[in-house]
Amino acid sequence: MEHMVFRGSAAVAPGEFDLAIEMCGGTSQAATAVDSVQFAATVPASRAAIALTYLGDMLLATALDPEEWGWEQAVIRHEIAEAASEPAVYQALLAAVFPGGAHSRDILGSEADLDRLTVDGLRAFHGDRYRPEHMVVAVVGGISLAATVGMVEEAFAGNLPPAASPEAIVAPPCPPGGRQTLTVPGLSTAQWWLGWAGPPADCPREGLALELASAVLGEGRLSRLVATLREEWGWVSDIGTAFSPSREGGVFVVRAQLAADRLPAVAPVVSEILASLWQKGIAEGEWQRAKRALKNQFAFAMEDPSQLAAFLGYQVLAGNAPWVADWSRTYPGWIDEMTPDYVQRIAQTYLGRSPAIVEAYPA
Known part of the structure; x- marks a missing residue:
C-alpha cells in the first residue's frame, strides 16, 4: 500500500x-x-x-x-x-520470539x-x-x-465510504521458540543471537528500564558484555544489546559475532553477565553512564523535525498520547526517576526467562 x-x-x-x-x-x-x-x-x-x-x-x-x-x-x-x-538471521530470531505474530513475518x-x-x-x-x-x-x-x-x-475531512472488510490473511507457519541453527551464505563469521519478548510500546516505563539495562550490559566499550568478552578476553569480534519496542511487544536482543569454536565458552559467560544485573546490582558509575547515554541518544534522535514528528506520531498511535504533549521533559524526567532496583526487577522479569536462540554459520 x-x-x-x-x-x-x-x-x-x-x-x-x-x-x-x-x-x-x-x-x-x-x-x-x-x-x-x-x-x-x-x-x-x-x-x-x-x-x-x-x-x-x-x-x-x-x-x-x-x-x-x-x-x-x-x-x-x-x-x-x-x-x-541479505542474511535473514534477525528475522529468524523474531519468528522464534513471536511465533505466529506479526513480527514473525x-x-x-x-x-x-x-x-x-x-x-x-x-x-x-x-x-x-x-x-x-x-x-x-x-x-x-x-x-x-x-x-x-x-x-x-x-x-x-471528506465523505468516506463505509469501512470495508478485507479478506483475512492467513499467517504462514512459524518455527517454535527455542534454538535454531542456520547456514547463511555471505556470512564471514559465526553469529549468535538471543531474543526475549519485552513490554509493548504502551508500557514506556518498562521499555525505558530495558533500554537502561541494555546500556549497562552491551552498549559501549565500558558495558559489561563488551568490556569482558571483547575488550578484555578477545573472545568475540563484536557483541551488543538492544531493546526495540512495538505495539505487539518489544524485543530485547543480544548479538555476538565470533569464531564458531568460541561459542561453547561464550554462551555461559553471557548468561552469567546477564544474571549479574539483577543478582549483584548496578554500580553507581555504570548507572550514571547508562542514564547519560540514553539522554544523549534521545536528544540527538530528535534534532530533525521529521524525526520528532515520526516519534510523536508513533507514540500517539501506540496509546501514549497523555505524555506526548510534554515529551521534551517527560522522557528525560522518567530517566531521572528510574532507580537501579526498578531496572533490576524489570530486567529479571523479562530477561530471566529462557531466550530464543539463533546460531548462524557461514555456508
Missing part, C-alpha cells in the same frame, strides 16, 4: 506529490514497519498546507489503478529479491504473497485501514496550533 499511495489519486497524478514537495524546497519519504506505516514531508512552515493537502488526498483517496499496480509489483519483486540476498512478504494480492484485495485493505480514525497526523515546526488544526481538518 505504501507504494500505491505514491501512485496518486483521482486528483493527484503519479509523481506529482514528490515534484510539488521538491518545488517547495522540501523532501518526502515513507516507511513501513511491522505495526505501522509512515508518510512524511519536510517543507517550509509556509508550505505546510500544500503538503497536508496532498497527503490527505493521496492517503484517503488512493487511486489503486490496476496498471499502476502492475508497475509496482515489479518494483516490489526486485525489493524482495534484494532482501533475500517479513515486512516485504514473499513473491507468493505478492502473486496472491489483487487490486480488489488492496482496495478492501485500504478501505478498512486508511481512514482518519486509524491515523495520527504529527506536525512539527514554527506554525501555530490553531492554523495546524485547521489545515489538518481540511486536508483529512
Whole structure:
C-alpha cells in the first residue's frame, strides 16, 4: 500500500506529490514497519498546507489503478529479491520470539504473497485501514496550533465510504521458540543471537528500564558484555544489546559475532553477565553512564523535525498520547526517576526467562 499511495489519486497524478514537495524546497519519504506505516514531508512552515493537502488526498483517496499496480509489483519483486540476498538471521530470531505474530513475518512478504494480492484485495485493505480514525497526523515546526488544526481538518475531512472488510490473511507457519541453527551464505563469521519478548510500546516505563539495562550490559566499550568478552578476553569480534519496542511487544536482543569454536565458552559467560544485573546490582558509575547515554541518544534522535514528528506520531498511535504533549521533559524526567532496583526487577522479569536462540554459520 505504501507504494500505491505514491501512485496518486483521482486528483493527484503519479509523481506529482514528490515534484510539488521538491518545488517547495522540501523532501518526502515513507516507511513501513511491522505495526505501522509512515508518510512524511519536510517543507517550509509556509508550505505546510500544500503538503497536508496532498497527503490527505493521496492517503484517503488512493487511486489503486490496476496498471499502476502492475508497475509496482515489479518494483516490489526486485525489493524482495534484494532482501533475500541479505542474511535473514534477525528475522529468524523474531519468528522464534513471536511465533505466529506479526513480527514473525517479513515486512516485504514473499513473491507468493505478492502473486496472491489483487487490486480488489488492496482496495478492501485500504478501505478498512486508511481512514482518519486509524491515523495520527504529527506536525512539527514554527506554525501555530490553531492554523495546524485547521489545515489538518481540511486536508483529512471528506465523505468516506463505509469501512470495508478485507479478506483475512492467513499467517504462514512459524518455527517454535527455542534454538535454531542456520547456514547463511555471505556470512564471514559465526553469529549468535538471543531474543526475549519485552513490554509493548504502551508500557514506556518498562521499555525505558530495558533500554537502561541494555546500556549497562552491551552498549559501549565500558558495558559489561563488551568490556569482558571483547575488550578484555578477545573472545568475540563484536557483541551488543538492544531493546526495540512495538505495539505487539518489544524485543530485547543480544548479538555476538565470533569464531564458531568460541561459542561453547561464550554462551555461559553471557548468561552469567546477564544474571549479574539483577543478582549483584548496578554500580553507581555504570548507572550514571547508562542514564547519560540514553539522554544523549534521545536528544540527538530528535534534532530533525521529521524525526520528532515520526516519534510523536508513533507514540500517539501506540496509546501514549497523555505524555506526548510534554515529551521534551517527560522522557528525560522518567530517566531521572528510574532507580537501579526498578531496572533490576524489570530486567529479571523479562530477561530471566529462557531466550530464543539463533546460531548462524557461514555456508
